[in-house]
Amino acid sequence: MTATIEAQTPPRTYPTQAHRPRRNRANVWLTLLLVLASVFTIVPFVAVLVLAVSPESAPTIPRQLPDDVTLDNLTAVLSASSFLRWTLNSVLCSVVSVVIILLTAAMAGYAFARKRFPGSTALMWSFLATLMVPIQATLIPMFVLVSRLDGVNTFWGLIVPTLANSQAVFLMRQFIRELPDELFDAAKIDGAGEWTVFWRLVLPLTKPVLATLGIFVFLWHWNDFLWPLVIAQTDEMRTLTVGLSTLNAESVARARIMASAAISVVPCLIIFGVLQRYLVNSVATTGLKG
Amino acid sequence: MTVQRAAVQRASWRQRARDPGWGLLFVLPMLVLFVIFRFVPSLGAVGMSLTDYRLSGDFSFVGADNYVRLFEDDLFFHSLRVTLLYAAICVPLALVVALGTATLLHHVVRGQSVFRGLLFLPYVTSFVMAGIIWTWIYESDGLINGLLEKLGVGPVPFLTGNQAMVLASLAVVSVWKSFGYSMLILVAGLKNIPEDIVEAAKLDGAGPCSRFWRITIPLLRPVIFFVLVIETIAAFQVFDTIYVMTGGGPARASYGLVYMLYDQGFKFFDFGYAATVGVVLFLVVFLISLVQRYVLDREKT
Numbered sequence: 001m002t003a004t005i006e007a008q009t010p011p012r013t014y015p016t017q018a019h020r021p022r023r024n025r026a027n028v029w030l031t032l033l034l035v036l037a038s039v040f041t042i043v044p045f046v047a048v049l050v051l052a053v054s055p056e057s058a059p060t061i062p063r064q065l066p067d068d069v070t071l072d073n074l075t076a077v078l079s080a081s082s083f084l085r086w087t088l089n090s091v092l093c094s095v096v097s098v099v100i101i102l103l104t105a106a107m108a109g110y111a112f113a114r115k116r117f118p119g120s121t122a123l124m125w126s127f128l129a130t131l132m133v134p135i136q137a138t139l140i141p142m143f144v145l146v147s148r149l150d151g152v153n154t155f156w157g158l159i160v161p162t163l164a165n166s167q168a169v170f171l172m173r174q175f176i177r178e179l180p181d182e183l184f185d186a187a188k189i190d191g192a193g194e195w196t197v198f199w200r201l202v203l204p205l206t207k208p209v210l211a212t213l214g215i216f217v218f219l220w221h222w223n224d225f226l227w228p229l230v231i232a233q234t235d236e237m238r239t240l241t242v243g244l245s246t247l248n249a250e251s252v253a254r255a256r257i258m259a260s261a262a263i264s265v266v267p268c269l270i271i272f273g274v275l276q277r278y279l280v281n282s283v284a285t286t287g288l289k290g
Numbered sequence: 291m292t293v294q295r296a297a298v299q300r301a302s303w304r305q306r307a308r309d310p311g312w313g314l315l316f317v318l319p320m321l322v323l324f325v326i327f328r329f330v331p332s333l334g335a336v337g338m339s340l341t342d343y344r345l346s347g348d349f350s351f352v353g354a355d356n357y358v359r360l361f362e363d364d365l366f367f368h369s370l371r372v373t374l375l376y377a378a379i380c381v382p383l384a385l386v387v388a389l390g391t392a393t394l395l396h397h398v399v400r401g402q403s404v405f406r407g408l409l410f411l412p413y414v415t416s417f418v419m420a421g422i423i424w425t426w427i428y429e430s431d432g433l434i435n436g437l438l439e440k441l442g443v444g445p446v447p448f449l450t451g452n453q454a455m456v457l458a459s460l461a462v463v464s465v466w467k468s469f470g471y472s473m474l475i476l477v478a479g480l481k482n483i484p485e486d487i488v489e490a491a492k493l494d495g496a497g498p499c500s501r502f503w504r505i506t507i508p509l510l511r512p513v514i515f516f517v518l519v520i521e522t523i524a525a526f527q528v529f530d531t532i533y534v535m536t537g538g539g540p541a542r543a544s545y546g547l548v549y550m551l552y553d554q555g556f557k558f559f560d561f562g563y564a565a566t567v568g569v570v571l572f573l574v575v576f577l578i579s580l581v582q583r584y585v586l587d588r589e590k591t
Contacts, residue, residue: 062436
């Protein structure tokens with residue numbers, strides 16, 4: 001059997017040449033399939049854009065491309081006071097969350113990685129255990145707690161309950177543990193205090209992981225829906241996602257809704273455009289979960 | 291040299307042991323957040339499920355009444371079935387799409403990073419935004435039906451048809467929005483497969499198909515299980531797309547567990563009962579991750 005195969009195999013002169021046509025054809029198919037998959041992910045974005053610049057109640061896709069392109073919808077959305085208010089709320093909630101989570105998670109991660117204190121292991125595990133509890137399972141008691149503290153329809157009610165983030169703590173702990181011991185010993189010998197070590201050593205050295213974590217925390221909070229849905233009770237406290245869902249539920253013109261949706265995704269697209277390589281690579285290395 | 295270093299290390303250990311206060315101080319802000327907003331509500335969920343807590347804040351202890359009521363409630367079993375059916379559609383679909391695109395990305399010669407970016411793009415949007423776009427795409431005069439009309443095929447009732455159709459349509463939206471993450475995890479897994487094993491199989495005359503099924507899939511098994519776990523947990527938590535696209539309908543065809551929790555809590559303000567649904571949601575997700583864990587451990591040995 002082996003003999004027959006060997007006999008049939010042509011002499012190995014230039015194997016690359018012999019393989020090239022077949023490999024090229026295979027590559028064309030691979031590329032074609034990837035183009036199809038990309039069409040699946042990109043077409044909805046293109047559709048939103050086309051609808052956002054189509055004149056209201058004029059024929060548009062899927063029947064035909066719009067005859068006219070108009071910025072009326074976009075300007076109308078941007079000049080509507082509630083839309084701007086929702087955007088500001090989303091910016092405020094996301095940015096404040098990013099700052100507080102990065103700082104507190106770096107502090108906790110530093111303590112878990114470099115400090116020994118009674119119960120540190122148990123505490124780390126109890127933080128990680130909360131990953132097992134879906135946020136929806138504790139929605140009702142969280143809401144009752146926040147409403148007893150008069151936090152319903154307030155900014156702190158929107159932001160503070162979402163800040164306990166075990167993934168962030170765990171990621172910071174892993175990263176700080178990998179830093180060389182010598183740096184910390186040297187700082188100690190130079191007489192640096194605990195705060196100096198944290199501000200001058202830990203934070204600068206963890207910049208790359210802080211950046212990655214910051215991007216993810218921003219996306220999570222910008223796109224969060226269920227918590228702001230139950231906490232924001234008046235129009236001026238709504239975040240963008242909640243505002244969009246109310247527009248969608250009211251009978252607002254399609255072009256207007258699509259224009260709002262298009263604008264709401266812009267910050268995320270900018271982040272994505274600027275930091276794409278960074279963001280995409282970090283998923284594999286940090287294992288951050290959406 | 292080594293002696294010196296050991297001395298320094300010992301000193302720093304002593305230093306660490308001497309100052310337990312600093313460690314606690316650094317953990318304190320996050321600890322406070324966790325105690326108030328994770329630990330207390332987790333215990334509170336169990337506590338509330340044993341009461342008839344109402345919006346007014348009045349409550350009395352009712353023992354296991356809520357659980358008895360839940361297990362006699364057809365709506366609960368209906369929502370559990372909806373969620374299981376949804377997960378049964380969504381999880382395999384997400385896995386196939388993520389694994390397929392990851393394999394394509396791994397083998398394509400040119401434009402890998404461009405395709406990777408294009409495929410990952412929807413991940414940065416919200417489920418609300420995804421829901422709004424896809425509602426239009428699915429509508430009778432929307433994108434898909436508009437194109438079908440040109441082919442002379444009647445409108446497909448994506449969000450108003452039977453239950454399987456509605457749940458599958460919702461699953462497609464979730465997969466569109468979030469498969470990119472699983473795809474990246476799988477791409478990283480594929481990169482870790484040693485090249486020489488694949489080369490050896492090639493020399494032995496294994497075609498692309500048998501290489502995929504006999505080498506790639508078995509070696510990728512731990513990564514695939516990880517993706518299965520996160521996709522399953524995500525499928526059980528589905529809410530945003532249902533809220534935006536169907537409101538649990540038509541005729542409660544997409545009335546999942548989390549939607550029931552929201553409905554009982556914030557439409558009927560029956561907080562005790564809604565908390566009970568939350569406890570059961572936790573138990574179901576916990577049970578499923580235990581089963582997956584068990585299967586994974588058995589596969590390893």
